[in-house]
Amino acid sequence: MEREKVSITIITYNEEDNIRACLESISWADEIVVVDSGSNDKTVEICKEYTERVFFNTWEGMKEQKACAVEKASNSWVFSLDADERVTDTLKNFVLKELQSPASDGYRFPRKNYFLGKWLKHGGWYPDHVLRLFRKDKGHFGGINPHDRVIIENGSVATVDTPIVHITYKSLSQYLHKQNMYSSISAQEKVKGGKPGKVSPFMIVMKTAEKFLEVYIIKKGFLDGFHGLIAAIGATCAAFFKHAKIWELTHNKYSPVP
Numbered sequence: 001m002e003r004e005k006v007s008i009t010i011i012t013y014n015e016e017d018n019i020r021a022c023l024e025s026i027s028w029a030d031e032i033v034v035v036d037s038g039s040n041d042k043t044v045e046i047c048k049e050y051t052e053r054v055f056f057n058t059w060e061g062m063k064e065q066k067a068c069a070v071e072k073a074s075n076s077w078v079f080s081l082d083a084d085e086r087v088t089d090t091l092k093n094f095v096l097k098e099l100q101s102p103a104s105d106g107y108r109f110p111r112k113n114y115f116l117g118k119w120l121k122h123g124g125w126y127p128d129h130v131l132r133l134f135r136k137d138k139g140h141f142g143g144i145n146p147h148d149r150v151i152i153e154n155g156s157v158a159t160v161d162t163p164i165v166h167i168t169y170k171s172l173s174q175y176l177h178k179q180n181m182y183s184s185i186s187a188q189e190k191v192k193g194g195k196p197g198k199v200s201p202f203m204i205v206m207k208t209a210e211k212f213l214e215v216y217i218i219k220k221g222f223l224d225g226f227h228g229l230i231a232a233i234g235a236t237c238a239a240f241f242k243h244a245k246i247w248e249l250t251h252n253k254y255s256p257v258p
Contacts, residue, residue: 002100003099003100004076004077004099005030005031005075005076005077005099006029006030006031006075006077006078006079006095006099006133007029007030007031007032007073007077007078007079008026008029008031008032008078008079008080008081009034009035009066009069009070009072009078009079009080010022010023010032010034010035010069010080010082010083011035011062011065011066011068011069011082011083012034012036012037012043012044012047012083013036013037013038013039013043013059014040015039015041015043015083015084016039016041016042016046018083018167019043019046019047020046021167022081022082022085023046023047023050023051025086025088025092026079026081026087027050028092029079030075031051031053031073031074031075032050032051033051033053033055033069033073034047034051034053034054034055034069035055035056035065035068035069035072036054036055036056036057037056037057037058037059038058053072055069055072061146061185062145062146062147062148062185063141063143063145063148063149064141066141067141070136070140070141073136076136077099077102077133077135077136078133078134078136078139079132079133080132080141080150084167084168085111085164085165085166086165086166086167087165088162088163091109091162091164094160094162095133102135103156103158104155104156105134105155105156106131106133106134106138106150106152106155106156106157107131107132107134107157107158107159107160108129108130108131108132108158108160109130109132109133109162109163109164110126110127110129110160110161110162110163111126111127111128111129111164111165111166112126112164113125113126113166113168114165114166114167115168115169115227115230116169116171116172116227116230117170118224118227120221120227120231121223121224122220122221122222122224122228123215123216123219123220123221123224123228123231123232124214124215124219124221125221125231127163128166129159130149130164131149131150131157132150132164134152135155138152138154138155139151139152139155144186145185145186146181172230175230176234179234179235179237179238179241180238180241182238183238183239183241183242183245184245186242187241187242187243187248187249188245190246191249199243199246199247199250200247201247204243204244207240208236208243210239211239211240212232212233212235215231215235215236216229216232
């Protein structure tokens with residue numbers, strides 16, 4: 001039976017350490033579309049070994065960049081993948097079989113997130129469902145940067161058990177850098193949206209405490225051992241800095257030092 005064709009889309013920026021393994025895992029795709037935002041390492045060079053459909057687009061934001069990649073896809077089905085994600089043979093076989101006679105307009109997958117080399121099973125890190133495979137005419141990217149998501153308003157979505165493998169952070173330095181960057185983007189997006197809410201020092205403290213309790217206690221991050229503790233503290237710090245940065249952006253500039 002002839003199946004529907006699928007385009008796999010990826011956005012990149014200085015991903016030479018990740019991108020080859022990602023591309024190797026999707027060499028079976030009918031089309032691979034890469035949108036790069038100006039890498040100055042070997043990312044683009046590596047991508048061109050696997051596909052001719054490599055484009056440049058000035059960085060506008062996570063969801064905007066992914067939407068750009070989807071627009072450039074030639075096929076009616078799109079599988080959006082991150083450069084640090086991998087498609088297993090089991091997942092590949094599911095996609096190829098399902099597209100022979102798709103039962104839904106979109107498919108949501110769990111993510112097997114590896115943090116400092118360990119698969120985290122708690123603390124909100126698993127199953128971490130993401131909608132990634134969808135009909136191009138049914139889905140679009142939305143959400144609030146940096147947390148983009150595919151939205152299907154008029155269509156059916158199925159949840160699949162087979163996971164995407166996600167190699168998140170390979171070092172503490174990378175984790176801290178990303179948490180700082182993401183907290184800045186989140187704060188800026190909240191303020192830009194005009195609804196940052198009232199942010200007081202007391203609220204910042206409460207939100208920070210709530211995040212640690214949520215990740216480490218309620219979602220049982222402690223069951224992942226020391227890795228779980230590091231991840232929980234990182235998420236807590238990100239929550240603190242996100243709200244502190246909103247406070248900074250919505251208050252008067254610092255008074256000059258006398």
